[in-house]
Amino acid sequence: MQNQYKSNNSNGLKVLLLIEHPHYDHDLQNALLTCGYHVYPRLTTCSILKVVDEVIPDVIILDVDKLSNESIHSLVILNQIDPKPMVVFTEFSDQIMIQKLLNSQINAYIVGDKLPHHVGPTIQVAIARFKQVQSLQSELIETKRKLDGRKWIDKAKGILMQHKGLSEDQAYKTLRKMAMDNSQKMDDVAKNIVSVMQAVN
Structure with missing residues (x-):
């Protein structure tokens, strides 16, 4: 073979x-x-x-x-x-x-x-369906990631508002600036803030 x-x-x-x-x-x-x-x-x-x-x-x-x-x-x-x-x-x-x-x-x-004239279209459709499913799964994963990130950002905003006396808008801007200064995603910065506060408490 x-x-x-x-x-x-x-x-x-x-x-x-x-x-x-x-x-x-x-x-x-x-x-x-x-x-x-x-x-x-x-x-x-x-x-x-x-x-x-x-x-x-x-x-x-x-x-x-x-x-x-x-x-x-x-x-x-x-x-x-x-x-x-x-x-x-x-x-x-x-x-x-x-x-x-x-x-x-x-x-x-x-x-x-x-038969070739059936096999060809069958595989083409299978590949198209596969790509469609993979695309939908990627979208779902990205949506879940964004929702998870938003939860961390909301928690971090709450901490900044409570401990720094900031408004919600000021807390958000502070998170965004920290992310830009450290070349990080906002949700990663938020996770760090939450983790530090949990460790302290």
């Missing part, structure tokens, strides 16, 4: 193709090559996390009928530490495997269709 298969009509994207057997059906691989992907076939019995680190794929595609719990667990971990678009192509619908794979945030689950 070759380590890599290149398409002459390349779109520049690398696909890690996870397969169950060394002598596998090449239909999906050929469809991927036709669509312009660089294909890196690897066995699911290998360490998936190690293979991902080696190949650094843009997309992970599984051409499988069964997956071990260990493989599914690796995909779940991968989704937590280094998320990638993931698409499963299989010959049989397996509700148990689908349920387990949902935890790994797969972007598409396709049964029995490996």
Whole structure:
């Protein structure tokens, strides 16, 4: 089994193709090559996390009928530490495997269709959905960070108002000046003030 298969009509994207057997059906691989992907076939019995680190794929595609719990667990971990678009192509619908794979945030689950004119759009949609989900998650994380930062700023303002006799506006301006003078974010300055006061008390 070759380590890599290149398409002459390349779109520049690398696909890690996870397969169950060394002598596998090449239909999906050929469809991927036709669509312009660089294909890196690897066995699911290998360490998936190690293979991902080696190949650094843009997309992970599984051409499988069964997956071990260990493989599914690796995909779940991968989704937590280094998320990638993931698409499963299989010959049989397996509700148990689908349920387990949902935890790994797969972007598409396709049964029995490996024709190039279907494979290409399926992967494009999966990648688009993946990017959309990642963008939404980033927005949520940023929103939570801002809300958390605002809480720290409000606490620090309260401390300055109480101990320095400042108005709310003066306390805010003091925090902002301290942040600018120290090249820090306001919420970091606020956390320091709160931490110092908690240590003193």
